[in-house]
Amino acid sequence: MAKKGVYKILGNTNPKVGEKVFYIVDQWYPATPLLDRNLANVTWELFIKTDNGFSSTNIKKKGINHFTFGKNAYKYIFKIEGYLHMPEGHSPMSLIVLPQKNEKKVAVEKDINNVILTYEDGTKINKTLSYRDRLKATAICEGLEGEKILFKLWEDDEAKIGHNIKNQFVTKSSPIQVNKFGKAQWSFSLNPTFISLANRKEDDKSKHEYYVTAEFNGKILEDSQNVNVTNTELNIEKTNPLLRHPKQQQKAVSIPKPKKESPKASTKPSSAKNQPDKKGKIKSIKLVDLHGKSFAENPKFGDVIKLIIEAENVVGEKYRLKLWEHDNSGKNDLLYNVEHTFKANKQEVYIRLTDEYQEIGEIGNNSEKPDSGEYWTGRHQEIFAEVICLGIEAKSSKIDVDLKEEAKKQANAKSTAVVEEKKHDNKTIENTDVDDSCGINYRNKINCVKFGKKNPKYGPVFWGLLKLANYAQWNILLNTNKITDEEKNIIIGMSENEGNLDSVQSYDSEIVTVGAMQKTINPAGYGEFPIQMQEFKEEYPDRFKKLFENCSWDVKKEITKVGRKEIVKWRAYYQDITGSELKTKIRDGFNAQNYKKKVQCIPIEPLINAAKDPYFQAKQIEDFILRLRNKVLPIIPQGYEYKISDYLKSKLGKATALDQHINRPAYVKEDFGKALTYFFKENPSISKNPANWGIKHSEYEKLIIDYYGKKRRGTKMPIRYNNMKNSSFLK
Known part of the structure; x- marks a missing residue:
C-alpha cells in the first residue's frame, strides 16, 4: 500500500533561542488524498538527542507549526517532525535542529x-x-x-x-x-x-x-x-x-444564563441551541464523542466529551468555555465555566462529565429552588457548549476521592505507608538503568532498622546490590586516565569491607549516608556527601538536574568569613529543608511498630536512584582514588619524617591504610606511627629511612602492615584486614 501523509518539511535548522520559528509542509506523499492534505491535521513533534538516540520531549502540537526554544536549548540537539498519523523518524519528513545562542535579550514565549x-x-x-x-x-x-x-x-x-x-x-x-x-x-x-x-x-x-x-x-x-x-x-x-447552607438560603441567588448572541453547540444536531457566531470570528463549534463522532446516543455520567472549535486569526487570544445542561421544563444549569487560550485556529477541548455535574443537574444552580426534569434524572438529556472570546484559564475534570476506598496498587510502587516484604530471587540481576522516576521503583525495598540497644533509633536503609567489584564502567575511568590498573585492584580488593555502591541509610547520628564511600550529610546538613553532590553538579550538570534537582534535592553554597579568610561550605537540601527538620522528615514512620518492615521513605528514593547511575558510581570510585592519592599516602606518621607512600609500595599496604582512612581518618597518622614504632623496636638495626631498605623493602613492609592491619582502631579491623590479605586483587 502506498504511503500517505507528510513527505517533506522545511524550516530553520539553526534557530536562535527565545525566538519563535515556523516549519512548513513542503511535500506530501503522492498517494495522500487532497482532503487529507490539511495543515490543521498535521502533528508537529519535538525530539531531543540522548545517549540512546532521539527521544520524544512529549511536546506535540496538532495544527501548530511553530516552536520557541528555551535559553539552554543551544546545548542540545533536537529533531522536529511533521506527520499525519505517526512519526517515521528520519528525513525528509523530519529536520535535525541545532538551536543557537542568542546574544540579544529576547522575551521567550513561556x-x-x-x-x-x-x-x-x-x-x-x-x-x-x-x-x-x-x-x-x-x-x-x-x-x-x-x-x-x-x-x-x-x-x-x-x-x-x-x-x-x-x-x-x-x-x-x-x-x-x-x-x-x-x-x-x-x-x-x-x-x-x-x-x-x-x-x-x-x-x-x-x-x-x-x-x-x-x-x-x-x-x-x-x-x-x-x-x-x-x-x-x-x-x-x-x-x-x-439542606445545604441554611443561612445562605435567605439570600437572593443569581442564576447564570447563557448569552443570547454567543456561538453554541449541542450534543443534539437538531437542537435549537446550535447557533453560529454572529460576529463571524468563530466559524464552527461542535460537541462530539471522544472519537470525534456525533453522539449516537446521549452521553452518560463519567463519559468524556470533546468540543471542537474552528476559528480564524485567534491564536493567543483568550476565550471562556461554558458547558450547560438544557431542560425543557427547568432552567439551563451551568456545569463548566473555564477560560482557555487558543493554541491554534482549530481547538479541541476534552471534558469529563463528572459527579459534580450530575449533582448540579439534579438540583440546579440554586439549591433553594431545585429544578425539575433534569438531565441526569429525566428524559431531557441535552448538553450544549457556549464559547465567549476573552481570556485564558484552564481547569480539568473532577475525580472522586473516597475515604472508604482502598488505595490503588500502583506499578512499581505501594501507596500505603507500610508495605509487605517480598522475597527476592538471589539470581535476579538489579537493573542499573537510571530514568527520571526519582527512584519510585524502590518504594517497597526500604527497610526499617534500629540502631543502638538502650535507646534505639529507627530509620530507613536500602542495602543495595551493586558491589564495587562488579562496577561495569571501569573502562571509562581507565581510558580517561582517572585511575590506574593498580588503583583499580586496590579498590576491588578493599571493596568487600565497604558498603554497596547503591546503599543508602539514615539510622545513626547522621542525616543520611550514601554509597560505598559512606559519604554523609551531617546533622547540620553539611558533610562529604554535599561536597560530592556539588562536584557531580559541576561535572555533569544535566545528570544532576535529572537525578537530584528534578527530584527536590539540591546543594547550596555558603560562605562565612573568619577574619580575612573566606570559608566555603556546601549544604544539602530536600524540598528546601535541611538539618534536624530534614532528618525528622526522612525518619517519619520509622519506629518500633514498623521495625523489620518495608516502609515508604520518599526523600531517599532519589538518592538510591542516583547511586544506581554509572556516572555517579564513577564519582564514588574517583573519590576513593583521590582520597588514596591526596589524603592517605601523603600522611606523615606520628613520630616520623617520611610519608606513608615511602613505606607502602604494595597494593595490600595501600589498601590497608585507605581502608582505615575511610572509616577512622583521624587515627591513621597515629596508628601507623605506632606500627612503625613496634617494627623498629623489634628490628633496631634497620634504617628508619625506607629509601635505604632496598630489596628488603617488601619483606619489611609486610611485617609493618601485618601489625598495623590488626591493631588499627575501627570496627572489626582484624577481620577487614584478613579479607584484604586473602584477596587475589591485592597479591
Missing part, C-alpha cells in the same frame, strides 16, 4: 500548556481514590526549560469552576525545575489531615474537592483536574444537598 493529575506511577485515575493514595501532578511547559515552577494544592470551596483565590490553600511543592523535555513533576499524598482543614469552610459538604495549580514567577498559568474526597465526618442530614 506557557504551561497543561497540568495532568495521575497516580504517582503515571497511570490514569480511573476509580474512586483513597486518602492514602499518592498522586503526581505533571506540568507540560513551553519555553520554561531550566526555569522553576511552583505547584500548589487547593481545596475548592467556591461554586464557580476554575481557580479562585478564595479557595482554601492546602500545601505546595518546593520550586521544581522544568526539565529539558518541558516537564515538571510533583508527587504528593492526599493526607487525611486535610479533612479538618477542608471542614473549616465546608463542614456541610459531602465531598471535598482538590486541584493543583502550576505557577511561574507568581502567576498561575494552569490548573489541574479536581479530585473529590468524601467527607465522612458529616451526619446524614448534611449529606442531603437540599
